[in-house]
Amino acid sequence: MRKLLFSILVGLGGFAVLLWLGFWQMDRLEWKEGVLAGINARMAAGPVPLPDEVNEAQDEYRTVTVSGRPTGEELHVLVSGTQEGTGYRVVSSFETETGRRILLDQGLLPLEAKDTAPVRPEMEVTGTLLWPDDVNSSTPAPNLDENIWFGRDVAPMAERLETERLLVVLSRASALDPRIEPLPVNTVNIANDHLEYAITWFLLAAVWLAMSLYWLRRNLRRGDPEA
Numbered sequence: 001m002r003k004l005l006f007s008i009l010v011g012l013g014g015f016a017v018l019l020w021l022g023f024w025q026m027d028r029l030e031w032k033e034g035v036l037a038g039i040n041a042r043m044a045a046g047p048v049p050l051p052d053e054v055n056e057a058q059d060e061y062r063t064v065t066v067s068g069r070p071t072g073e074e075l076h077v078l079v080s081g082t083q084e085g086t087g088y089r090v091v092s093s094f095e096t097e098t099g100r101r102i103l104l105d106q107g108l109l110p111l112e113a114k115d116t117a118p119v120r121p122e123m124e125v126t127g128t129l130l131w132p133d134d135v136n137s138s139t140p141a142p143n144l145d146e147n148i149w150f151g152r153d154v155a156p157m158a159e160r161l162e163t164e165r166l167l168v169v170l171s172r173a174s175a176l177d178p179r180i181e182p183l184p185v186n187t188v189n190i191a192n193d194h195l196e197y198a199i200t201w202f203l204l205a206a207v208w209l210a211m212s213l214y215w216l217r218r219n220l221r222r223g224d225p226e227a
Contacts, residue, residue, distance in 0.1 A: 007212070007215065007216060007219070008212075008216065010212075011208070011209070011212025011213075011215075011216065012212075014208050014212070015205055015208050015209045015212065018201050018202075018204050018205035018208055019201075019202070019205045021201040022198045022199075022201035022202040022205060023198075025194045025195075025197040025198035025201060026194070026195075026198050028194045028197075029192070029194035029195050029198065032192050032194055033192070036187055036192065039060075039061045039187055040187060042060075042061045042062050042063070043061050043062075043063060043128065043185070043187075045062070045063060046063070047063040047064055047065045047126050048062070048063070048064055048065070049064065049065055049066070050064045050065065050066040050096070050100075050102075050168070051064075054129060054166050056131045059129050060129055060130060060131055061128055061129065061130065061185065062128070062129045063126065063127070063128055063171070064126075064127060064128075064129055064168060065124065065125065065126050065127075066094070066096050066102070066124075066125050066127075066168060067096065067097045067122075067123070067124045067125070068094055068095050068096035068097050068100075068122070068123070068125075069094070069095060069120050069121060069122045069123060070092040070093065070094050070095075070104065070106070070118060070120050070177070071092070071093045071094070071095050071101070071120070072092075072118045072120050073092065073093045073161050074090050074091065074092040074093070074106075074118055075090075075091045075092075075142075075147060075149055075157055075160065075161065076088035076089070076090060076091075076109065076114060076147050076148055076149065077089040077090075077091060077134075077149045077150070077151065077152055078148055078149070078150055079108070082108055082183055083183070084107075084108045084181045084183065085108070085110075086111060087108045087109050087110045087111050087113075088108070088109045088111070088114060088148075089105060089107070089108060089109075089152065089183065090105070090106045090107065090108075090109045090177075090180050091103055091104070091105050091106075091149075091152060091157055091161075091167070092104045092106055092118070092161075093161040093162070093163050094125075094163075094168075100164060101161075101162065101163040101164060102163050102164050102166055102167070102168060103154065103157055103158060103161065103163050103164075103166065103167040103168070104125065104127070104167075104168050104170060105127075105130070105152070105167060105168070105169040105170060105183070106170050106176075106177060106180045106182070107170060107180045107181050107182035107183045108180065108181045108182075108183050109179055109180050110179075113179050116179055118177060118179075119177040119178060119179065120177075121175035121176070121177070122175065123173040123174050123175040123176070124173060124174040125168065125170055125172075125173045125174075126170075126171050126172050126173065127168040127169050127170045127171050127184075127185075128168065128169045128171060128184070128185040129166065129167070129168060130167050130168075130169050130185055131154055131167070132151070132152040132153075132154070132167070134150075134151030134152045134153070135150075135151035135152070135153045136151075139151045142156075152167065154166070154167050169183070169184065169185045170182050170184070171184040171185070172184075
């Protein structure tokens with residue numbers, strides 16, 4: 001009897017844990033959908049002039065306008081899987097008409113155009129304030145000799161180009177560097193897998209319960225030698 005009771009507790013306990021994980025993922029899904037709704041609302045709002053001071057928590061994904069020109073100093077971030085293919089994201093220092101220096105993600109430079117000279121038109125830029133999460137503990141360090149980076153990391157990039165620690169991702173501009181194809185920010189690439197995870201946990205819970213019931217029924221038919 002003790003053996004059967006232990007098996008019942010294990011079966012029900014495992015089922016409860018798996019169900020809890022599924023419902024936790026549903027809660028995370030609701031939270032993520034709220035985050036995405038907030039991001040979409042910021043991006044859909046009309047553009048505003050670049051504020052004198054920005055705050056990541058409040059201003060990320062806000063659409064801004066800024067006028068000036070690239071300085072010609074740029075960092076190349078190797079990327080693949082973009083809508084424009086493989087190449088280098090060009091993160092440039094950009095000097096505004098008020099004398100500020102900021103980071104501007106101008107878009108994708110083809111691999112074969114890496115050594116071509118920058119074009120520096122005067123431009124009015126509409127873009128998105130962004131603090132990318134491209135870099136983690138497994139990201140290789142940049143190859144500074146060849147100017148190849150493997151993720152956008154605002155702090156070291158700003159230090160390298162002697163700019164403010166803020167990045168504007170260009171959506172459109174009154175003039176463009178003809179080498180570069182803009183890569184505007186969108187929410188398509190923001191991961192939201194919580195529904196898939198929830199379904200997985202619920203399916204595992206169902207399988208766990210079915211296996212537990214099968215095992216219990218089989219042992220009841222055979223009789224418990226310890227009962």
